[in-house]
Amino acid sequence: MIVCIGAGPGDTGYLTQRGAQLIREADVVAGFDAVLDVVRALIPAGATVINMNYRDQVAQLDNVALEHHAGKRCAVVLMGDIHFSGFQYLERVERACGHPVESLPGISSAQILASRARVCFDETTFITFHRRGDLAPFKRHLVHVLQDGRNAIVIPCPWDEARSFMPWHIAAYLMEQGISPDHPTEVWENLTRGEAEWHGTLAECAGHRCSDMSIMLVRTLAPMASQIEPAP
Structure with missing residues (x-):
């Protein structure tokens, strides 16, 4: 499983229940530092966390793809709603994985x-x-x-x-x-x-x-x- 999750505009009160559930069940949680800080309390203690920034996002998404192809449950978390301002990031995730991935809308x-x-x-x-x-x-x-x-x-x-x-x-x-x-x-x-x-x-x-x-x-x-x- 790999899913891109829209995490809302910076407050977990605006994260959907389904998004929170997928983060809690993930083996790997990835995203930009500021976004991961928002959902930090939901990340399982044993999960692998892959932090990234604008400069290293392509390389880090390649690491996420390796975990996905190894059979890990991966959650890639974005701020807001993926289809409002994160669509290019979704494209990068799909390019790294080599196939379309599921996306879960959030509140923007x-x-x-x-x-x-x-x-x-x-x-x-x-x-x-x-x-x-x-x-x-x-x-x-x-x-x-x-x-x-x-x-x-x-x-x-x-x-x-x-x-x-x-x-x-x-x-x-x-x-x-x-x-x-x-x-x-x-x-x-x-x-x-x-x-x-x-x-x-x-x-x-x-x-x-x-x-x-x-x-x-x-x-x-x-x-x-x-x-x-x-x-x-």
């Missing part, structure tokens, strides 16, 4: 933000820049989302300074593309712990600095009216 920070900010996903588009490769198509998509009158939930790119696309970069880019500076904008940090919650305009966001553990909401200028039946 985007879902938590939608709940806290009271926005509907039918009227909102989620975009993540927390990925490797060319960000240009995703940047253009974000512009089109706002031009279409939808809300945008955005996970920034926090890597090296040359590549970073943090909320202040995103705000500046959007205004350069002709998006109104008046869009109501929110930045939430360490969402499940409620450490920081910033509200302002897109123009003000261009001057707001925040940590890597951030998620951004840019609201439409023309919210859709409710379509439920009129009150009696």
